Amino acid sequence: xxxxxxxxxxxxxxxxKPADVYHAxxxxxxxxxxxxxxxxxxxxxxxxxxxxxxxxxxxxxxxxGGVTGFIAGCLLTWYMNSFDYPLIVGGKxxxxxxxxxxxxxxxxxxxxxxxxxFGQFILNRLPQHHHPLFDLPxxxxxxxxxxxxxxEARDSQFHLDESRNFLLSLGGQExxxxxx
Amino acid sequence: xxxxxxxxxxxxxxxxxxNPAELPRAKLILNDRxxxxxxxxxxxxxxxxxxxxxxxxxxxxxxxxxxxxxxLFYLVSTGTGVWGxxxxxxxxxxxxxxxxxxxxxxxxxxxxxxxxxxxxxxRTSINRAxxxxxxxxVMCAGIFPLFHVGRVWFAWWLFPIPNQNAIWxxxxxxxxxxxxxxxxxxxxxxxxxxxxxxxxxxxxRDRATTWWRKAFYSVLAMGWRGGNRQWSNMEMAxxxxxxxxxxxxxxxxxxxxxxxxxxxxxxxxxxxxxxxFVAGAIFSGFAMVLTLMLPLRAIYRxxxxxxxxxxDNMCKIILATGTMVGYAYATEFFIAAYSGNVYEKFAFVNRxxxxxxxxxxxxxxxxxxxxxxxxxxxxxxxxxxxxxxCLFVNVGMWFERFVITVTSLANDxxxxxxxxxSPTIVDIFTFxxxxxxxxxxxxxxxxxxxxxxxxxxxxxxxxxxIHKH
Numbered sequence: 001x002x003x004x005x006x007x008x009x010x011x012x013x014x015x016x017k018p019a020d021v022y023h024a025x026x027x028x029x030x031x032x033x034x035x036x037x038x039x040x041x042x043x044x045x046x047x048x049x050x051x052x053x054x055x056x057x058x059x060x061x062x063x064x065g066g067v068t069g070f071i072a073g074c075l076l077t078w079y080m081n082s083f084d085y086p087l088i089v090g091g092k093x094x095x096x097x098x099x100x101x102x103x104x105x106x107x108x109x110x111x112x113x114x115x116x117x118f119g120q121f122i123l124n125r126l127p128q129h130h131h132p133l134f135d136l137p138x139x140x141x142x143x144x145x146x147x148x149x150x151x152e153a154r155d156s157q158f159h160l161d162e163s164r165n166f167l168l169s170l171g172g173q174e175x176x177x178x179x180x
Numbered sequence: 181x182x183x184x185x186x187x188x189x190x191x192x193x194x195x196x197x198x199n200p201a202e203l204p205r206a207k208l209i210l211n212d213r214x215x216x217x218x219x220x221x222x223x224x225x226x227x228x229x230x231x232x233x234x235x236x237x238x239x240x241x242x243x244x245x246x247x248x249x250x251x252l253f254y255l256v257s258t259g260t261g262v263w264g265x266x267x268x269x270x271x272x273x274x275x276x277x278x279x280x281x282x283x284x285x286x287x288x289x290x291x292x293x294x295x296x297x298x299x300x301x302x303r304t305s306i307n308r309a310x311x312x313x314x315x316x317x318v319m320c321a322g323i324f325p326l327f328h329v330g331r332v333w334f335a336w337w338l339f340p341i342p343n344q345n346a347i348w349x350x351x352x353x354x355x356x357x358x359x360x361x362x363x364x365x366x367x368x369x370x371x372x373x374x375x376x377x378x379x380x381x382x383x384x385r386d387r388a389t390t391w392w393r394k395a396f397y398s399v400l401a402m403g404w405r406g407g408n409r410q411w412s413n414m415e416m417a418x419x420x421x422x423x424x425x426x427x428x429x430x431x432x433x434x435x436x437x438x439x440x441x442x443x444x445x446x447x448x449x450x451x452x453x454x455x456x457f458v459a460g461a462i463f464s465g466f467a468m469v470l471t472l473m474l475p476l477r478a479i480y481r482x483x484x485x486x487x488x489x490x491x492d493n494m495c496k497i498i499l500a501t502g503t504m505v506g507y508a509y510a511t512e513f514f515i516a517a518y519s520g521n522v523y524e525k526f527a528f529v530n531r532x533x534x535x536x537x538x539x540x541x542x543x544x545x546x547x548x549x550x551x552x553x554x555x556x557x558x559x560x561x562x563x564x565x566x567x568x569x570c571l572f573v574n575v576g577m578w579f580e581r582f583v584i585t586v587t588s589l590a591n592d593x594x595x596x597x598x599x600x601x602s603p604t605i606v607d608i609f610t611f612x613x614x615x616x617x618x619x620x621x622x623x624x625x626x627x628x629x630x631x632x633x634x635x636x637x638x639x640x641x642x643x644x645x646i647h648k649h
Contacts, residue, residue: 019646025408037407041215041383042638043415044646047408056416062424076340080348089352102357102435106364109428113421117371120417124410126378127402134405140386143379143406145215150407 009132009180010036010152011163012139013172018044021147024170025050028149031166035152039133039142058119065115066108073104132178150178208302208640210484215638218485222634223384225480227393230627233479238623244616251610252327260330262606269589269601274324276581277611279436279457281321282362283577286429286458287465288314289369292376293425296418302493304636305485309476310469311373312629316621317468318366320614325358339363354438361435368428372421378404379414380630433457440584447527447588450515456508463501463547464577466494467570474567476626485637488561495554495566498573502551505580509548523593535600536587539579546576 015021018040025038029052038047077100081087086094097104121127133139133150142148149172151163160177167175209218255262265272288310295303326335338359340349349356381401388394404410437453470491477486516528531540550572553559560566591598625631638644 018644022646037409039406040408040411041219041379041406042635042644043411044408044644045639046646048412051408053409053412056413058413058416058420062420077351080340081351085346085348087350089350092352100351102354102431102438103351103360105431106357106360106428109424109431110364110367113368113371113424116417116420116424117375120375120413121402123413126404126410129398129403131403131405143383143386144219 007180008153008160009178010150010158011160011167012133012136012148012150012176012178013167013170014138014141014174015147015149015172018147020171021149022047022050024149024172027170028151031157033151033155033157035155035158037150037152039139039148039150041143041145044147057123058116061115061119061123062112063115065119066112068115069108069111070104072111073100073107076107077103132180136176136178138174138176206302206489207487208305208485208489209637209642210487213484213641214643215641218632218634218637218641219383219387221480221482221485222380222630222632222637223387225626225631226384226628227387234623234627238620241616241619241623245613245620246616247609248323248613248617251606251613252323254606255327255610256332260328262604264601264603264607266599266601268592268597268599269586271585271589272601273582273603273607273611274328275439276578276585277614278321278324278328279581279585280464280578281317281324281614282365282436283433283457283461283464283581284468284574285314285317285321285365285369285465286433286461287469288312288317289365289425289429290462290465291469292372293422293429296422297426300493301640302490304633304640305482305490306469306473306494307636308373308376308629308633309473309625309631310465311369311376312622312625313465313468313472314369315366315373316618316625317465318362318369319621320618322362322366323614323617354435354442357435358439361432365428365432368421368425372418372425375414375417375421376633376636377630378402379406379635380633382406383634384630430458433461440588445588445592446521446523447531447584449524450512452508452511452515456505456512459501459504459508460547460577460580463498463505463551464574466498466501467573467577470494470498470566470570471574472622474563474570476631478563480631482632485632491563491566492557492560495560498570499551499554502547502554502573506544506548509544527588527591530591531583531587534587534591536583536590539583540587543576543579543583546572547580550576 015024021038021040022044025047028036029050038044038051040047074097078095081100082095088094092099138146139148149167149170151158151167157163164175164177213221263272263274265274288307291303291310292307292314295307326332329335329338337343338349338356349359351357378401381397382404385394385397385401388397434454434457437457440448441450441453443449473486474491477483513528516524519525531537550569553565553569559569586601590601
């Protein structure tokens, strides 16, 4: 990033139709951009591929949560009913993987859900209430019926005029510079 | 799509080319409504000035809810004796109401999770409201076992929290499994519901004109920007939560049925309970979804997004699950007769012809006979009639839980310890009030939260097809 671009977050360009933004995204991907995004009011089918995005990492966090939950369920029931306060009920074993299975099952699901839910917010860097995009007047409409491609200044390919022309060549409608 | 046969083999092709007919798919959004219409429609509900009907209903709902408040206050200040529980009937309305409300909740999770995994796109129009219904119904359900413990100030002993007596919850008891199942269910449903709403909160935030609305929805939207890098994670998380909620919802009512099935009481101790309870839960839940959505559809003119196709589908699910429930009633009778166990046989004969026969036949007529009307298209298209039938289903499912809980306890093994249970006015008021409590929450949801999932509706709209438009 050179000094001239210091206060610039990137360049944004709006599109009216999902098909237009989809094909534009393919071209940005092919041009080798790394720091850029497509904003839309809903997940556009197939856009992950058109943008060349890797598979989301959330399943790993879900698995981590699930395994943690299962182990927590085992330890919880074993510690409480068999170790800390062993109490014989109906002549049954103090701990077995059978009778507390519902507890282990529910703990697995609960922690896996925590992994998924918090994982989503962590990977998406949310909550983040301040972002240069929010100052853009056109941005509000991307959560309604408009689409926007943003090329970020931190990308090594970014150059204000060239990037602007590049967006123009993609068929975008309104091109704006986003300032930090 | 044209199918080109492989001509390399020796056998001559019967047809040169096979052209499968293009079968039109049912339209989920009528009148070719675009993205902006969807945004306007859903945000409009939140943005318009509070309508008069809302204020009236909210006041009535608050008044009704106060019955629960007063009922519980009287119960706690006086003692559990103010409920109609006497030996031998230790489980009365409180447990009936608990199972009833938890069951209502199940349709919401079925719609949001199971139908999502099955790629039933029609679920999008109703899933948000159905999920809200789930959460509020579970809250209503939670009240009853919470106060049924007697000394409600010790209810935290149900959770694995160290206490001054150094004792722990007993995990061999199905009641303790229930604590984990229902609290997990409530937590996961709330997370799922909220996560799905985040992008929609973002839309309301971006349209907000007043300061307080902007602030309120900004906090809820968490700074959602709708970038595809965010959507990619969001979609994955949504799918995974759907995948987690599916075994969860099946386990919750299974464990609720274990409360009964693990005991030795004739009429409770049956292996059919888990699937039978789950089918019944979905049955009653869908009836409640229709009870709520039909009036909302009329008030907010949502006919383009909740159309006859959606109503047909829900009616058919009620028909299918209602028939399963009817089949389960028949199976119970058969197994009781086949078991050769006199107590088991008596329990079922007694249900149908004993002192609670009136409740049994209300149950059968509401749950088995009424939903059969949904075989007829004419009836599914008559929405007032659909609404009334759904009310019958709700009543029938409440009676099902009453029949199961009370008849088995009232007449079990020894005739000398038989009894007859009837609720007190406190029971009745407390239950009546939960409908107010539920309505208060649901009305607040309708007023302040996006009633329909905008992002998901846009996703299933034909306008989102990048190959056609």
